[in-house]
Amino acid sequence: MVIRTFQMHSLPVLLLIVEIVSAGILSEVGRIQSVAVSGRLQCNGKPASDVRVKLYDKEIVLLFHNLTVIYGFCFSLVLDYKMDEGKTDSSGNFYLRGGKREVTNIDPKVNIYHKCNYDGPCVKKLDIVIPDEYITNSKTPQQVFNIGTINLAGTFTGESVDCVN
Template sequence: MSRLYSLLLLLSLIGISTAFRTQAVAVTGKLMCGDKPASGVLVKLYDEDDGPDPDDVLDQTSTETDGSFNLQGSAMELTPIDPEIRIYHDCNDYGRPCQREWVIRIPNKYIYSGTKAAKPMDLGIMNLEVELESESHDCLH
């Protein structure tokens, strides 16, 4: 009888593990602070998770001297991933402590099966001078 339970447990574990799927996302863009490239700005790609599970960092980079960045990453999840990028910058922060944090959700149409995204979401050129109502300040990122 214990062999039957062991077999059922093994089959259940196999079923659960195959239900998880690898999903990928990529984002590209260019950041400016007014008319100057925002170089050295930290940009992180996250899979935002609810509940006690912490958000997963899929990729991170600092912008190039021209303000451009490219991020890509993947995660294995049972449900669709919830990708977002977080941008940490000091453009027009008026000397406040910590950095301004922008959070931008990535639409589901840019989530692909597998470990590589077929096409990145292109954010275009974004001016960090803009003050978003939902932005916050973050000291620990």
């Protein structure tokens, strides 16, 4: 019974500590990677100025609970590591770049937070994944992923409402 109590209550905490420590160690062992993204945002065909944009590396942390075969389960927690942020200029243009040290490839994405055709208390959030071929293995990105011109008045798959950003 003592072992079972340890498994149920202490194991998740222990695994979280191991995950944090190993992430810290691996962050010093990995390679430096960087990425850059640019684009132009519009709202109803006009420049969308002062729109918040953020460049993230999507991190997935696996958390385990009760590692017995019969009762065990695992769930993942998605944490985004912010690499850069900014706002669009008066013409709706933006440029972000950032990087980090990681053992595996970074999973870069750009989040766009806007109020185009939306009167709610929060903001609409659009996530755009940056393809792996735009990741550079150095501090300085060698190429820029241009998302082109996006009219935020449209409806996008995966668009959500964000009250925290």
